[in-house]
Amino acid sequence: MSAQDGPATDGDWLPLREELRGVEPYGAPQLDVPVRLNTNENPYGPSAAVAADVAEAVRAAATDLNRYPDREHxxxxxxxxxxxxxxTTAEVGAAQVWAANGSNEVMLQLLMAFGGPGRTALGFTPTYSMYPEYARGTSTAWVTGHRTEDFTLDLDHVRALVAEHRPSxxxxxxPNNPTGTALAPETVDVVCEAAAQAGGLVVIDEAYGEFRRDGTPSALDRLPAHRNLVVTRTMSxxxxxxxxxxxYLAADPAVCDALRLVRLPYHLSSVTQATALVALRHAEELLGRVAELRGERDDLVAWLRAEGLDVADxxxxxxxxxxxxxxxxxxxxxxxxxxxxxETGPSGWLRVSIGTPAENAAFRDALTLTRKEL
Structure with a gap:
């Protein structure tokens, strides 16, 4: 079989953990089609100038690849x-920041440090489908609450679940994935206060934070008020x-110290660090398309609603x-x-990533034709 066919299935003989038997690995379909709007990628790649700077930084790093990278990055x-x-209105120092191979590894490290056997993690569906997998991979019990009909949170429900299960x-x-819904600042405060009484951390995953609408604050603003608050981001x-x-994440320095206990040695390669530093130096250019993508998103929301469909904010x-x-x-x-x-989220719903204007137009045309055909 080819590598593209996926893993072999003749593994019944393996001493696999029982909770992993019969489980399918996470992954969105990777199909060769003209318009791919299923994995929330930025449709605009780095410019030739940025790519050249990355290549030069990697070339420089390559001359020292016989040495381990800076493990403290x-x-x-x-x-x-x-x-x-x-x-953010808060001041964030380097001692409050920790990075890893994607926010997925950041989350996994958090569950490795603060979850584990006899401990519980709590989330509210619909939510990112990897969260239960982080919990399962670290032998952390996973408890699921629910969101309201408009995908916001009932704070009484949140308080009750935190008090009942005392999640770590x-x-x-x-914004929430897959709904796109952002948390109000008062919601962050309520959850952090409830979790503090239970002795737990609150991780606000802001993977899509840069795309939030004007007037929607970041949870970073609440870091000075809540020592148990962790805000994660991604460069993806x-x-x-x-x-x-x-x-990466921003949190109390004690959180970063704890993650040092579970990180793999030299977990962030020299090449990865060099690439990320170049991207940050070109932040203005790389983030230059964000406003355009936000505008395309808002236009698509308006069009879908005009077509008589339900659309989450x-x-x-x-x-x-x-x-x-x-x-x-x-x-x-x-x-x-x-x-x-x-094909994700609650029954009956679909999620579309925002692409280029041409890709978004192709989606609108395809949806119009599909609805006529069904």
Missing amino acids: VALREALAAYLDAD VVLMPS KAFALAGGRVG SDANFVLFGTFADRHRVWEGLLGHGVLVR
Whole structure:
């Protein structure tokens, strides 16, 4: 079999953990179609000038690849702190910043340090589908609350679940994936206060934070008020660095100290650190398309609603829309017209990433044709 076929299935003989048997690995479909709008990537790649700077930085790093990288990634943490300072009313120092191979590894390290057997993590569905997998991978019990009909949170429900289960980690994306819904500042305060009484951390996952609408604050602003607050970010989306695999967090320095206990030795390669530093030096250029993508998102929301569809308010670079009696048929119809979206979230809903104007137009045409055909 080829590597593209996926893992072999003859593994019944393996001493696999029982909770992993029969489980499918995470992953969105990777299909060769003209328009791919299913993984929330930035459709605009780095410019030739940025790519050349990355290549030069990697070339320089390559001359020293016989040596281990800076395991404390000090220069990168300093650069990330400076970037975050411009996006918050709080002051963020390098001692408060930690980076890893994508925000996925950041989350996994958090669960390794603060979860584990006999401990609980809490989330509220619909939410990012990897959260239960982080919990499962670290033998952390996963408890699921629910969101209201408009995908916001009932704070009484939040307080009750935190008091009942006393989670060591509460995972909450803002903007939420797959709905795009952002958390209000008062919600962050309530959750942090409830979790503090239970002795737990609150992790606000801001993977799509740069795409939030004007007037929507970042949870970074609440860091000085809550010692148990952790805010995670990624360079995959707004920075168009999905292939670079760089995620990071801002939190109390004690959180970063704890993650040093579970990180793998030299977990962030010299090449990764060099690439991320170049991206941060070109932040103004790389983030220059964010406003355009936000405008395209808002236009698409308006169009979908004008077509009579339900659409969740979005502060991200994607839109959740529906509802369909058979969403899989709609997904297949779009695919038949060369457009790949994501079949995720609550029953009846689909999620589409924001692409270029041409890609967004192709999606609108494909959806119009698909609805006529069904």
